[in-house]
Amino acid sequence: MEPLFTCVSNNAHHLYTLLSCIGIASKATVQITPDGLRFSVEEGRVIQGLAFLDKSLFNSYTFNQQPVPNNQGSTENDDSSEHITYPHFVVSLSALLETLKIFGINDLNEPNGIRDTNLPQTNPASSAFSAPTLLMDRSCTLQYAQHGSPLSIAITESGVKTTCELVTYEAEDATDIPLQRDAIIMKIIMRSAWLHNAIAELDSSNPTILKLSACATREPFFALSGAGGPFSESTVEFSVDQHNEIVGGASQAGPQSQSHKVLADDGSSRARATRAKLAPTVTETFLVSPPSSMGERIAQNYRFALIRKAARAMSVANKVSIRGDRQGVLSLQFMIELDENNAVGRPVGAGMKAPAGTVCFVDFRFVPLLDEEDAEMDVPVDNE
Amino acid sequence: MRFRTQLKDTKTFSKLTASLSSLGKVCWMRLEYDVVRFTIIPDQGTQVWAQIPVDTIFEENTYEMESNSEAINIEINISNLNRALRSTFGSSQSQLRLTKKDKMPLLALTVLSTDWTEGNMALATEDQDQSSEVTGDRRARERETRITQEIPIKILHESAVDGLHEPHCPDPDVHIILPGLAQLKSISDRFNRLASTDSKSKFQQTGMVGAVESSTTGANSNSNAPTSGSGLSSSSGPKLELSANMHGKLKLAIVTDELRIASVWSALVNPPLDPAHISEQQLSQLPSERMRGVGEDDESGWAKVRIDGKDWSRVLSVGRLSPKVVACFINETALVLYVYLPGSWNGEESCLTYYINSFAA
Numbered sequence: 001m002e003p004l005f006t007c008v009s010n011n012a013h014h015l016y017t018l019l020s021c022i023g024i025a026s027k028a029t030v031q032i033t034p035d036g037l038r039f040s041v042e043e044g045r046v047i048q049g050l051a052f053l054d055k056s057l058f059n060s061y062t063f064n065q066q067p068v069p070n071n072q073g074s075t076e077n078d079d080s081s082e083h084i085t086y087p088h089f090v091v092s093l094s095a096l097l098e099t100l101k102i103f104g105i106n107d108l109n110e111p112n113g114i115r116d117t118n119l120p121q122t123n124p125a126s127s128a129f130s131a132p133t134l135l136m137d138r139s140c141t142l143q144y145a146q147h148g149s150p151l152s153i154a155i156t157e158s159g160v161k162t163t164c165e166l167v168t169y170e171a172e173d174a175t176d177i178p179l180q181r182d183a184i185i186m187k188i189i190m191r192s193a194w195l196h197n198a199i200a201e202l203d204s205s206n207p208t209i210l211k212l213s214a215c216a217t218r219e220p221f222f223a224l225s226g227a228g229g230p231f232s233e234s235t236v237e238f239s240v241d242q243h244n245e246i247v248g249g250a251s252q253a254g255p256q257s258q259s260h261k262v263l264a265d266d267g268s269s270r271a272r273a274t275r276a277k278l279a280p281t282v283t284e285t286f287l288v289s290p291p292s293s294m295g296e297r298i299a300q301n302y303r304f305a306l307i308r309k310a311a312r313a314m315s316v317a318n319k320v321s322i323r324g325d326r327q328g329v330l331s332l333q334f335m336i337e338l339d340e341n342n343a344v345g346r347p348v349g350a351g352m353k354a355p356a357g358t359v360c361f362v363d364f365r366f367v368p369l370l371d372e373e374d375a376e377m378d379v380p381v382d383n384e
Numbered sequence: 385m386r387f388r389t390q391l392k393d394t395k396t397f398s399k400l401t402a403s404l405s406s407l408g409k410v411c412w413m414r415l416e417y418d419v420v421r422f423t424i425i426p427d428q429g430t431q432v433w434a435q436i437p438v439d440t441i442f443e444e445n446t447y448e449m450e451s452n453s454e455a456i457n458i459e460i461n462i463s464n465l466n467r468a469l470r471s472t473f474g475s476s477q478s479q480l481r482l483t484k485k486d487k488m489p490l491l492a493l494t495v496l497s498t499d500w501t502e503g504n505m506a507l508a509t510e511d512q513d514q515s516s517e518v519t520g521d522r523r524a525r526e527r528e529t530r531i532t533q534e535i536p537i538k539i540l541h542e543s544a545v546d547g548l549h550e551p552h553c554p555d556p557d558v559h560i561i562l563p564g565l566a567q568l569k570s571i572s573d574r575f576n577r578l579a580s581t582d583s584k585s586k587f588q589q590t591g592m593v594g595a596v597e598s599s600t601t602g603a604n605s606n607s608n609a610p611t612s613g614s615g616l617s618s619s620s621g622p623k624l625e626l627s628a629n630m631h632g633k634l635k636l637a638i639v640t641d642e643l644r645i646a647s648v649w650s651a652l653v654n655p656p657l658d659p660a661h662i663s664e665q666q667l668s669q670l671p672s673e674r675m676r677g678v679g680e681d682d683e684s685g686w687a688k689v690r691i692d693g694k695d696w697s698r699v700l701s702v703g704r705l706s707p708k709v710v711a712c713f714i715n716e717t718a719l720v721l722y723v724y725l726p727g728s729w730n731g732e733e734s735c736l737t738y739y740i741n742s743f744a745a
Contacts, residue, residue, distance in 0.1 A: 092643065160563075162647040
């Protein structure tokens, strides 16, 4: 019998890069769609990570099931409404990641991810001949034969063939964290590095709460603060370049690249002219329109430990779209460019030109802290 | 009783002792006229019998060994010896000798070093500084330094080691040359990790698994602690399935609740047996020849052993000597590794033999 689903990639590293971004839980829910594989993880129903492996990432992608037609025609990566129609199951994400790493794919840059920190840093397999450029010829095949069968991953390299069969579990009826698409009150797009720098900066004081503040009319237009830690509150403001003073961690990344960015921005000049007054320099898009009941400023609190989990995605991604809805649900959508030649996502010193390689998206959603007391409540770190 | 020699290849000697020390602390070192033997028999896990020709690690013409029993048997903490040997790097000469201090037998390692770097000049006393002004910097830098390290040992009487014999194994079902040990080890380690992440999420064993891991990666000195301390942790370590056939295939596999993973190497060599030692008649009766006759795709042509993943990883650390390794599989019983040091391939004498028992399913 022909398997339900088969796909072949000659670059297991791309799959690893994307999946490691959401390596925050041991188990992931996989959904097979005609357009790609959707991996989602969640923790305590307050954080959700989502990686979409587009079919364009694979050399071949065969999905032999005709899904039951439904009204939700779209298969956008952040669309949550088609759980019912396509095969979905739960696998061990940590095992999948370890499998993809089998041939020391990650030798040259050990991720600073959460679960890798205690692994030995030296890998005996690493040598001049295991550089990522030489790893391109290996092939990685994913197969799901039928409902209930294991997800098999076959990795071939000269002389060695590794086959891993991951037991698949019935997916729970976990619904995604709802982001009200029609009630988005904030949308900020900028280079992911800015967000990463800001979060890393705040993280150094070990805060428990991340305060997000955005306003379309008054300064600070966009600010992130860390609070609740053993030290006092610290704030990173993304300010307007006109005064030539950038406050907080953002300034440390180098002002010259900022001015370069403004020039390279391909937004229309009219938009830039109006925006220059009202939006922080680093943002490409800055839309803040809170409902009148909220006042002019959007202020929401999130658990810092959860935001921190997206750090790997922040470091790998090119751009991030920060969105918030009326209820305070925060969505961080990361655009990751996978260069055909470059092993790591973000090339050093890249401008904001149109993406060259394959573009993929990783999403994170966070439920806001409703008031101060929530921060004290200990949300379990692990699912089990 | 007398033993004194110049060391020849301290790099190899040091790597050898490092590999041995990962399996156990207590080593029986037997000095004979032509060969030096190292044997480690831990309470649990793999035992190793190594036989090294004297001239591999010692300067043969300086090798002096005198004993009534024609051999000296020494019990030594092999990691101490390894630590001492590491200080010989960059030295011009090093000497190992048997000596005594307050009736305590010792192995004394004397390292003669002549290449002083500039950084070490700070240690020079004022007197020497003055003399160096006279004779010039160059001379001062080449001053000799002599470091002697003493390693306490026990001399074993011949009767004490009489009862120790190399394990006797039946003829192997499959013999095969292993692929590069570095690659094999990195995949094995990955499998171990896969198994331990699995058990971490399944049981409350995180502390125990973590303890075993830290001891293997950490100092060798406490490598015995987990195995002897808690039998539970070693018996619950991940079990790798290693199998091979006579058609050049080797398979490494592990099965956990969450996954089933296997790596298969193909086109490896099943070395022919030396016809000088085995007659045609005997050859045809060997189990390995029968296995060779079994078809390539036939499951019954595979010989399989189940081994402890951590222990296996320690065994594979011998890869640092970049040896050639012939693995002999005795189906469901044991795995014997013949590890030949580089340069001694075909030289029958220089060989480390590892005996690994197979666990029951």
